[in-house]
Amino acid sequence: MQLVEVKNKRTIKSFHQLPVKLYKNTKVWVPHLMQDIEQIFDKKKNKQLRHGEVIRWILLDGNGEVIGRVAAFVNRKMKTGRIAVGGMGFFECINDKKAAFILFDACKKWLGERDCNAMDGPINFGEKDKFWGLLVEGFENPSVYANNYNPVYYQQFFEDYGFKTYYNQYVTQRKVTAPLQEKYKLRAKRISQDKDYSFEHFRKKDKLKYAEDFRIVYNKAWVNSFSNFNKMRQKQAINIINKMSPIMDEKIIWFAYYKSEPIAFSIFLPELNEVFRHIKGNFNLWGKIKFFFLLKLFPPKNVHGVVFGVAPKFQKKGVEGALIQQVSNQFIDSKKYKNIIMTWVGDFNPKMLKLIEGLGATPYQKLKTYRYLFDRNAEFRRYPIHI
Numbered sequence: 001m002q003l004v005e006v007k008n009k010r011t012i013k014s015f016h017q018l019p020v021k022l023y024k025n026t027k028v029w030v031p032h033l034m035q036d037i038e039q040i041f042d043k044k045k046n047k048q049l050r051h052g053e054v055i056r057w058i059l060l061d062g063n064g065e066v067i068g069r070v071a072a073f074v075n076r077k078m079k080t081g082r083i084a085v086g087g088m089g090f091f092e093c094i095n096d097k098k099a100a101f102i103l104f105d106a107c108k109k110w111l112g113e114r115d116c117n118a119m120d121g122p123i124n125f126g127e128k129d130k131f132w133g134l135l136v137e138g139f140e141n142p143s144v145y146a147n148n149y150n151p152v153y154y155q156q157f158f159e160d161y162g163f164k165t166y167y168n169q170y171v172t173q174r175k176v177t178a179p180l181q182e183k184y185k186l187r188a189k190r191i192s193q194d195k196d197y198s199f200e201h202f203r204k205k206d207k208l209k210y211a212e213d214f215r216i217v218y219n220k221a222w223v224n225s226f227s228n229f230n231k232m233r234q235k236q237a238i239n240i241i242n243k244m245s246p247i248m249d250e251k252i253i254w255f256a257y258y259k260s261e262p263i264a265f266s267i268f269l270p271e272l273n274e275v276f277r278h279i280k281g282n283f284n285l286w287g288k289i290k291f292f293f294l295l296k297l298f299p300p301k302n303v304h305g306v307v308f309g310v311a312p313k314f315q316k317k318g319v320e321g322a323l324i325q326q327v328s329n330q331f332i333d334s335k336k337y338k339n340i341i342m343t344w345v346g347d348f349n350p351k352m353l354k355l356i357e358g359l360g361a362t363p364y365q366k367l368k369t370y371r372y373l374f375d376r377n378a379e380f381r382r383y384p385i386h387i
Contacts, residue, residue, distance in 0.1 A: 001067070001099060003106055006056040012038070014058050014066045016281065018092050021066075022151070028142040029149050030273040031281030032131070036146065037090065040125055041071075048125050051076050053114065056090065057106055059099055068093035068100065072107040073125035074114045085371070086111035088121035089131060092150075093157070100157040108374065117374045120166060121158075122148065129306065129343065133169045134158060138365030144171065144304060144341055145272040148367065155368075163370035167383040169344035170353060171365040176331035176340060178360030180321055187318025188325045197319070198260075199326045202253035204245060211241040213255055213262035221309035244269060244306075247295065251330050252303060252337075256310075256323050264310040264319050266327055270300040271341060303331075305342040308352075320355055348383045 006015050016034050023029040039045040041054055052075040059068035070093075074086040088107040093100045111119050124131035130146040136155050143149035180188065191197050202210050215237035247269060256264035275294050279287045310319050331337050342361055345352045346369075373380055 001062070001102055002060045003057045003102065004060060006058060006069075011058055015056065015069050015090075018058070018066050018069050020281070022092060022094070023149075026149075028140065030143050030145075030277045032146070033276065033279070033283045034281055035283045036130070040131075046126060048073075048075055052125065054125055055110055057103070059093070059103055061099075067096065068103050070103040070107060071125070072110050072119070074111060074116055075125070084116045084118070086114065086116035086119045087123045087125060088119050089123045089125070091122045091154070093154075095151070095153050097157060097160065100154075101161060104157075104161050104372075108372070112374060117378075118371055119374075120369060120371050121163070123369060133344065133367030133369050135365060135367050138171070138363065141364055143273060144365075145276065147171065147344070147365070158370050161372070162376065163372045164380050165382065166369045166371040168347040169367040169369060170347070170356075170363065171344045171367070172342045172356050172361035173364040174340045174342065174356075174359060174361040176328060176337055178328075180325065180328075180360065181358045184318070184321030184324075184358055188321035191318040191322040192325075196259050197322070198257045199323065200255055200257075201326075201330070202248065202250045202255070204248065204250060207241050207245060208238065210253075210255065211237040214241065214265055214267075216262050217265050217309050217311055218307075220311040220313075246292075247272065249303075249336075251334065252327060254323055254326050254330075256314075256319055258314065263314045264323050266308045266323050267306045268303045268327065268340065269306055270295075270337075271302040271304045272300065274298075274300040274302065299336065301337060302339045302341055303337050305340050307343060315351070321359070324359055346383065347385075349386050351386070 004011060006012055016037070019031060023031075041056065043049045052073060054071060054073040056071035057069065058066050061067045069090065070088060071090040072086060072088050086107075088104070091103065093103060107119060107121075122131075122134050131148055133148055134154055135148055135150050139152060212234065215232050215234060218232050218237070244267075249268075249270060252268040254266050255262055275291055275298070278294055279291055283291070331340075341364055342356060344367060345356060347353065371380070
């Protein structure tokens, strides 16, 4: 077997063709867009590369056929205590443990040469909302846009190599007609009767205002509560909203305010993989024309809960239920959608998992983020639980 670094058009093409070969008989799999993946490795588009480095390989068998691929990346600002952590991701491989271990070894060696003593995987060299984690349950359900999907046998590869669970990730599903638990109904009703609270849906004409509201709540809800979440800047928030804008349904993106100050948001988007399955992974000019034509002609029946956040000061007061009630009312009135697929929540956030369960959500998929310590005698610690 031969490792080949991906660094020209031919090897880039091979990198993207391997999953097509591996999943050709998997009906629920939808290929990631090549353009989404390629921007991860583009210094002009991925700001992480300002203080980081990436590499990727394909693995060839004795006949020159591509049988595996992987990427490794290091962010020089990424440390967990005394541990310098690198990352590996975009792993794909035939059902051959020897081949898989060659790919893992390549990542370990490359990261070790860059002073890392651990690696997380499979993860993305960017935000946690894309290409993050290894699927271990829910293989029968259709893959969600930008979420990882993989064969069952990958889990054995990771665990036999020595990766250990750093945290579990839970993707859930909720019917738009699912009722709130009684306690959430009561809290939501109380909040809705308090004149200091207000709720409104997104309006594209005021997107700069909502981008700032989103940023304010995000920084309070994530950056101040969890490690490894960087403070969001104004430019970044605007960029996120602009990227979502072409496919937004304004009336399923809601914000909550207390005395006119933003305190919570819920962002839902149409589940794009219902359309992308017809694009076959290439969002070039023809792919874009086809996508927007199909999006209008055959709009998705499900939505993807991209992100949901409540400022810590207002948690457990009923804001969560009141916000979901507003969204649910819109779903029911419009009759456009059937199910809400909620973005993954880590087991390090038990409060959010309990809330989601209380909102009537049921399991959809489970993923794992693994960590591998290069010193096999070092103490392994899981991601800390947020109380």
